[in-house]
Amino acid sequence: MSPQDASQAVGAPGSTVAPIVAPIVAVNDFVVKFANVNGSGSASANQLFAKAILRMGIPVTPRNIFPSNIQGLPTWYEMRISDKGHMGARLGTDLMVAMNPQTWDEDVKSIRPGGYLFYDNTKPMPASKFRTDITVVGMPLTSFTNAAYSVPRERQLFKNIIYVGALSALINIDPTVIEGLLADQFKGRDKLIAANHKALHMGRDYALAHLPCPLGLTLVPSDKVGDRIFIDGNAAAALGALYGGATVCAWYPITPSSSLAEAFISYCARYRTDKETGKKRYGIIQAEDELSSIGMVIGAAWNGARAFTATSGPGISLMSEFIGLAYFAEIPAVIFDVQRSGPSTGMPTRTQQSDIAICAYASHGDTKHPLLIPEDPHECFVFGAAAMDLADRLQTPVFVMLDLEIGMNERLTAPLTWDDNRRMDRGKVMTSEELQAGRVFGRYLDVDGDAISYRTYPGTHPSKGSFFTRGTSRDEFARYTEAGDAYQRNMERLLKKWNTAKTLMPPAIRTDAGTLTKYGVIFYGSTSPAIPEAAELLAQQTGVVLDQLRIRAFPFGPEVEKFIDAHETVFVVEQNRDAQMRSLLINELEANPKKLVRVLHYNGEPITAEFIAQAIAAHTNPTPVREAAE
Amino acid sequence: MTYLPKPKMHHPDLPKNALGFTRRDYEGPISTLCAGCGHDSISAAIIRACFELDLPPHRIAKMSGIGCSSKTPSYFLGNSHGFNSVHGRMPSVLTGANLANRELLYLGVSGDGDSASIGFGQFSHSIRRGVNMTYIVENNGVYGLTKGQFSATADRGAKNKRGVANMDEAIDMIGIAIQLGATYVARSFSGDKGQLVPLIKGAMQHNGAAFIDCISPCVAFNNHDGSTKSFDYVREHNEAVNFLDVIVGRDEITVDYEPGTTEIVRQHNGSLLKLRKLANDYDVTDRVAAMNFLETRKARGEIVTGLLYVDADAEDMHGYMETHDKPFNAMTDAELVPGAAALAKLNASLR
Numbered sequence A: 001m002s003p004q005d006a007s008q009a010v011g012a013p014g015s016t017v018a019p020i021v022a023p024i025v026a027v028n029d030f031v032v033k034f035a036n037v038n039g040s041g042s043a044s045a046n047q048l049f050a051k052a053i054l055r056m057g058i059p060v061t062p063r064n065i066f067p068s069n070i071q072g073l074p075t076w077y078e079m080r081i082s083d084k085g086h087m088g089a090r091l092g093t094d095l096m097v098a099m100n101p102q103t104w105d106e107d108v109k110s111i112r113p114g115g116y117l118f119y120d121n122t123k124p125m126p127a128s129k130f131r132t133d134i135t136v137v138g139m140p141l142t143s144f145t146n147a148a149y150s151v152p153r154e155r156q157l158f159k160n161i162i163y164v165g166a167l168s169a170l171i172n173i174d175p176t177v178i179e180g181l182l183a184d185q186f187k188g189r190d191k192l193i194a195a196n197h198k199a200l201h202m203g204r205d206y207a208l209a210h211l212p213c214p215l216g217l218t219l220v221p222s223d224k225v226g227d228r229i230f231i232d233g234n235a236a237a238a239l240g241a242l243y244g245g246a247t248v249c250a251w252y253p254i255t256p257s258s259s260l261a262e263a264f265i266s267y268c269a270r271y272r273t274d275k276e277t278g279k280k281r282y283g284i285i286q287a288e289d290e291l292s293s294i295g296m297v298i299g300a301a302w303n304g305a306r307a308f309t310a311t312s313g314p315g316i317s318l319m320s321e322f323i324g325l326a327y328f329a330e331i332p333a334v335i336f337d338v339q340r341s342g343p344s345t346g347m348p349t350r351t352q353q354s355d356i357a358i359c360a361y362a363s364h365g366d367t368k369h370p371l372l373i374p375e376d377p378h379e380c381f382v383f384g385a386a387a388m389d390l391a392d393r394l395q396t397p398v399f400v401m402l403d404l405e406i407g408m409n410e411r412l413t414a415p416l417t418w419d420d421n422r423r424m425d426r427g428k429v430m431t432s433e434e435l436q437a438g439r440v441f442g443r444y445l446d447v448d449g450d451a452i453s454y455r456t457y458p459g460t461h462p463s464k465g466s467f468f469t470r471g472t473s474r475d476e477f478a479r480y481t482e483a484g485d486a487y488q489r490n491m492e493r494l495l496k497k498w499n500t501a502k503t504l505m506p507p508a509i510r511t512d513a514g515t516l517t518k519y520g521v522i523f524y525g526s527t528s529p530a531i532p533e534a535a536e537l538l539a540q541q542t543g544v545v546l547d548q549l550r551i552r553a554f555p556f557g558p559e560v561e562k563f564i565d566a567h568e569t570v571f572v573v574e575q576n577r578d579a580q581m582r583s584l585l586i587n588e589l590e591a592n593p594k595k596l597v598r599v600l601h602y603n604g605e606p607i608t609a610e611f612i613a614q615a616i617a618a619h620t621n622p623t624p625v626r627e628a629a630e
Numbered sequence B: 001m002t003y004l005p006k007p008k009m010h011h012p013d014l015p016k017n018a019l020g021f022t023r024r025d026y027e028g029p030i031s032t033l034c035a036g037c038g039h040d041s042i043s044a045a046i047i048r049a050c051f052e053l054d055l056p057p058h059r060i061a062k063m064s065g066i067g068c069s070s071k072t073p074s075y076f077l078g079n080s081h082g083f084n085s086v087h088g089r090m091p092s093v094l095t096g097a098n099l100a101n102r103e104l105l106y107l108g109v110s111g112d113g114d115s116a117s118i119g120f121g122q123f124s125h126s127i128r129r130g131v132n133m134t135y136i137v138e139n140n141g142v143y144g145l146t147k148g149q150f151s152a153t154a155d156r157g158a159k160n161k162r163g164v165a166n167m168d169e170a171i172d173m174i175g176i177a178i179q180l181g182a183t184y185v186a187r188s189f190s191g192d193k194g195q196l197v198p199l200i201k202g203a204m205q206h207n208g209a210a211f212i213d214c215i216s217p218c219v220a221f222n223n224h225d226g227s228t229k230s231f232d233y234v235r236e237h238n239e240a241v242n243f244l245d246v247i248v249g250r251d252e253i254t255v256d257y258e259p260g261t262t263e264i265v266r267q268h269n270g271s272l273l274k275l276r277k278l279a280n281d282y283d284v285t286d287r288v289a290a291m292n293f294l295e296t297r298k299a300r301g302e303i304v305t306g307l308l309y310v311d312a313d314a315e316d317m318h319g320y321m322e323t324h325d326k327p328f329n330a331m332t333d334a335e336l337v338p339g340a341a342a343l344a345k346l347n348a349s350l351r
Helices: A002-012 A044-054 A101-109 A140-147 A152-171 A175-185 A190-210 A233-242 A260-273 A292-304 A312-328 A354-361 A376-395 A432-436 A484-502 A530-540 A558-565 A580-589 A609-620 A624-629 B038-052 B069-076 B088-102 B112-116 B120-128 B173-179 B195-206 B231-237 B288-301 B317-321 B340-349
Strands: A029-037 A060-065 A072-082 A093-099 A110-121 A137-140 A231-234 A248-251 A285-287 A307-311 A335-341 A398-405 A410-413 A468-470 A508-511 A519-524 A547-551 A569-573 A596-600 B060-064 B083-085 B107-112 B134-137 B184-189 B211-215 B238-240 B243-246 B260-266 B272-277 B303-310
Touching: A029 A044, A029 A307, A044 A060, A044 A072, A044 A152, A044 A175, A044 A231, A044 A609, A044 B112, A060 A580, A093 A101, A093 A152, A093 B211, A101 A110, A101 A530, A110 A152, A110 A596, A137 A152, A137 A190, A140 A152, A140 A190, A152 A175, A152 A190, A152 B272, A190 B272, A231 B069, A233 A260, A233 A335, A233 A376, A233 A398, A248 A260, A248 A292, A248 A410, A248 A624, A248 B088, A260 A285, A260 A307, A260 B120, A260 B272, A285 A292, A285 A376, A285 A530, A285 B088, A292 A312, A292 B088, A292 B120, A307 A312, A312 A335, A312 A354, A312 A398, A312 B112, A335 A376, A354 A398, A354 B243, A376 A398, A376 A410, A376 A484, A432 B211, A519 A530, A519 A580, A519 B211, A530 A547, A530 A609, A547 A558, A569 A580, A580 A596, A596 A609, A609 B134, A609 B303, B038 B069, B038 B195, B038 B211, B060 B069, B060 B088, B069 B083, B069 B107, B069 B134, B088 B112, B088 B120, B088 B134, B088 B317, B107 B112, B112 B120, B112 B134, B120 B134, B120 B173, B120 B211, B120 B272, B134 B195, B173 B184, B173 B211, B173 B303, B195 B303, B231 B238, B243 B303, B272 B303
Parallel strands: A029 A093, A093 A110, A110 A137, A248 A285, A248 A307, A307 A335, A335 A398, A468 B083, A519 A547, A519 A569, A569 A596, B060 B083, B060 B107, B107 B134, B134 B211, B184 B211, B238 B303
Antiparallel strands: A029 A072, A060 A072, A231 A410, A508 A547, B184 B303, B243 B272, B260 B272
């Protein structure tokens, strides 16, 4: 077919243009991407689509790619469907659902050769806007929807359901699964359920009658989802804080962390409101800024409540002075940092792991802070609760380092579990009875040899155990002093407490290649899902195998040093420009910088397995040209 | 500065309050501020107010920021927990502490630099939220610890020690506090203990955000001719609108006042504010009239003092938020953790 023919064909209702390259044929293993306009109601339709695939037992990993905007700018919803369970991002789109004329050119370009384009052909488009190496499937969505609905809002919302219906026919999604999801979503609102069913089947019936169903990309029911749940990291972290016993949350809205505090608000309303009186067993304040939110957290924790804030990089910058106070005065605090691309405002709706260094050493003077680094929503929950215990036990600020990729995307993750016998570890708190019995109380006295001192909550005892908290230097009994030796003793004790922290942090997880290798890879956080796939690709393409170490916390345990020592070359994979974790490894472990090879991805998009494999392959097997140059 | 405990020895006949404490039990270590500093008089007034109100010292939390005024909590209430936080940020720390345990009495001590300059935002927002606290600004118009720079409450045209005039408009913390919803607002002068002690007592008996702007001359840097915060200037321009007497619930109430000259306001906790009127046209419960009165008198160069506004039935932050009566810091796992069964149910809804 000549381009001329194509231009006529693509304008016709229900048209399909066959490509010059053989169409991709894949079952349960492809990438679908929806290009939408922000604020058009597409998000819920796209989520419905993803959940339907999950209910068919096929693992799917969606990603929201969205601008810093409320209405009108382009957004994408990308879904990686992988029966093998690969959850990292993958480059290239197999099926593009192009619903946004603004991004048409870019969207069409991103389709892999042999891939598919689904679009609204209500208005004819010139042939130059298409490619000849893809299958083009046109459906007159707008005219079709407008014929069926007259209310503008209905037209917009049902258009989304109609395309979900059409796609269900094109890639073999069981419509009864979608019906079930709609019934769950609109429980009790039968009219809405019926209206959505109608739209779904209108789209589906149209596709079955006019479009080449199914495409080369198809889904067949599978059993790879298991008992996993579908939740985003921010919601899971909020649940972790709830289960960890947090009663105070003070926050200031900032992307991508706001939904963490908002999830905490809704979970608290559900689980922490007294049924009879309506009284709340929580206090949440949307503060006037980040300085105030961390101040409130520190005040509450000083007074014995479990408290946290959620923020992103700019918030950490603002909180730094207070973080130093909490470190020096030894007050627990939990800070969820959902990282985004910095510095400054950077790319506020794109992901990055670029707050590692600032959080590890936040504030002026000599300071160090424990970090917990979850890889997925399940671990956000686990670490969210653990952070509450750790902060109380260590009497210091503890950071939970999420990023936008984990925080704001729903992810298939292990179900959340809780041991009902677990109790909050409130750390060393001296009681009124102990004080009455004559126990010596020195707020900064190391009585147990672990450098953690006892504290008292205000109001504990009428005449014993009160002390003055300050950011200035003081002696073991919290008395102000500018004596250099007393100051230095205290700083040494804080360093000793750091060593205690090393024994309490979750250890790094090592996965060996199975055969002896001189290569190791260190990674953390949202890089995690791309690593097994990267290792697989690397082994296939180059024969190089990798031992893997996933860092879950800072300070590092001995296993990290051991891993580095055991390998000749260790790749440190990070999503920032300056190799921040690598710097921590060098700084804290005195690791040999020459052994630690940077693999850095920081364009704001999630890191892919292909990128990692290529970067490592380039290092392990340099091309002849490069050898010659060297 | 060093830490100097006061000698424990004291006169055996010192009067005791209902809890059996003497005034000395409300004191702290010796002050390290300059001799004659107005702030020390305010500390003494706080000690006296707490003694007279029979407050258990350990049930008071004293919070401050940074500066001369913020140092003072070290020098009173030695049996109370104290928190000297970071510059301008006392209000947020106090707010968090108050959330954690609503049963303690929160005393925030700050200065004009701490609350009107660097901490103006936190001051404002803590007032807006109705945090149940007694917030005292020890207002001297200058930064003492850094040797006499103007703060944001220095009057336009006021001169510093070297004779240089301040060019910026002054922030009137009283006007701001009333506007932002403080429910007990007073101004006083550190040189007038008779006026100040009952104002502090009334604030401590108030349920809600109580704010006291206490002019407290800096003897080192702002007590000269040309200053509008010197002892002499404040004495000459001080116009008290009323004189307060605080009667706590358990005292027998005998009403012996001449109608029209004395007003009684009953606060939420049952305490009575007995106000002897000095300005007949002043109504302490009328917020808009108070603002108008204050602006009018300010334009005449008067420093209006006394109890300036009170809403006796005010709600506090916990009231607005409908928080549980039990302090958060005493809640157990059973009260806070929804448990495994709830989580299993939640998991089921996420598939």
